[in-house]
Amino acid sequence: MKDNIEKIILPGSPVRDPLDDLPHPVDHSDDFSFISLRVKRLTGKGVKVAIVDSGAPFHVSISDNITEHVNLLDHVSSHHDVFGHATMVSGVLGANSKQIHGIAPNVKFYTAKVSDNEGASDFNALVAGVLWAVVKRVDIIVIALSTAIDYPVLHNAIKKAYDENICIIAASSNGKNGDLSYPSAYAECLGFVAKPKNKNLLDNMLDKQGNVIVQMPSNGIITTYQKDQYIRVYGSSFAAAIGAGILACLIEQKGKKSCHLDILYKDLLALCNKQ
Numbered sequence: 001m002k003d004n005i006e007k008i009i010l011p012g013s014p015v016r017d018p019l020d021d022l023p024h025p026v027d028h029s030d031d032f033s034f035i036s037l038r039v040k041r042l043t044g045k046g047v048k049v050a051i052v053d054s055g056a057p058f059h060v061s062i063s064d065n066i067t068e069h070v071n072l073l074d075h076v077s078s079h080h081d082v083f084g085h086a087t088m089v090s091g092v093l094g095a096n097s098k099q100i101h102g103i104a105p106n107v108k109f110y111t112a113k114v115s116d117n118e119g120a121s122d123f124n125a126l127v128a129g130v131l132w133a134v135v136k137r138v139d140i141i142v143i144a145l146s147t148a149i150d151y152p153v154l155h156n157a158i159k160k161a162y163d164e165n166i167c168i169i170a171a172s173s174n175g176k177n178g179d180l181s182y183p184s185a186y187a188e189c190l191g192f193v194a195k196p197k198n199k200n201l202l203d204n205m206l207d208k209q210g211n212v213i214v215q216m217p218s219n220g221i222i223t224t225y226q227k228d229q230y231i232r233v234y235g236s237s238f239a240a241a242i243g244a245g246i247l248a249c250l251i252e253q254k255g256k257k258s259c260h261l262d263i264l265y266k267d268l269l270a271l272c273n274k275q
């Protein structure tokens with residue numbers, strides 16, 4: 001439905017021109033130094049992460065991580081990420097190459113295409129993507145998009161994931177008027193929002209809506225992009241990717257089967273607060 005497509009946004013975008021190569025290797029687990037101190041040598045190994053976004057990344061630094069993919073849009077034939085948003089999110093979370101390491105470089109990616117080649121998303125596809133991730137029994141669902149609309153069918157799908165002990169990490173648009181952003185506003189989700197700072201550190205505060213504040217340098221952070229390129233990005237989409245990467249390391253450390261997601265959420269917040 002066109003009305004639905006126009007009201008879902010991807011809260012994150014490139015802030016610099018793409019680079020064909022990196023002048024030096026990038027390791028985001030080093031950039032976020034408190035991660036190295038508390039979950040050192042953890043890489044998200046064996047953790048299944050669903051990226052419900054713009055499709056399957058086709059990038060040399062990510063391709064080995066892709067386990068399964070699905071296209072849930074009737075009007076788009078390719079499952080690949082033509083728009084580039086999922087590729088950028090995935091790079092921050094789990095890129096794994098000599099050029100760039102994400103926070104959890106050994107996660108297993110499950111990608112659901114719910115945003116088309118121009119970045120427009122569909123509520124029905126988004127709901128289907130969440131339910132597909134539930135069927136695949138993933139550990140984390142990353143929804144790096146947001147809407148001002150409280151869509152009950154989407155909430156029901158997220159409740160289903162929650163009941164299956166699946167962590168849901170969402171980006172928040174952090175609207176200027178203090179309006180709620182969905183799905184990050186749902187109690188079953190943990191929302192993330194980006195704020196500018198000169199260092200790549202998670203702040204030790206939540207915003208008024210309970211979202212975790214991720215402080216990023218104003219010129220963004222480097223991640224993967226289309227055509228095996230790299231790019232600097234900024235925004236809440238990538239704050240969510242950072243949160244999901246840390247969570248994947250915690251799940252590897254603790255073991256998902258022995259730890260309810262509410263405890264994982266609490267441990268993630270405690271880790272952020274103790275930086």
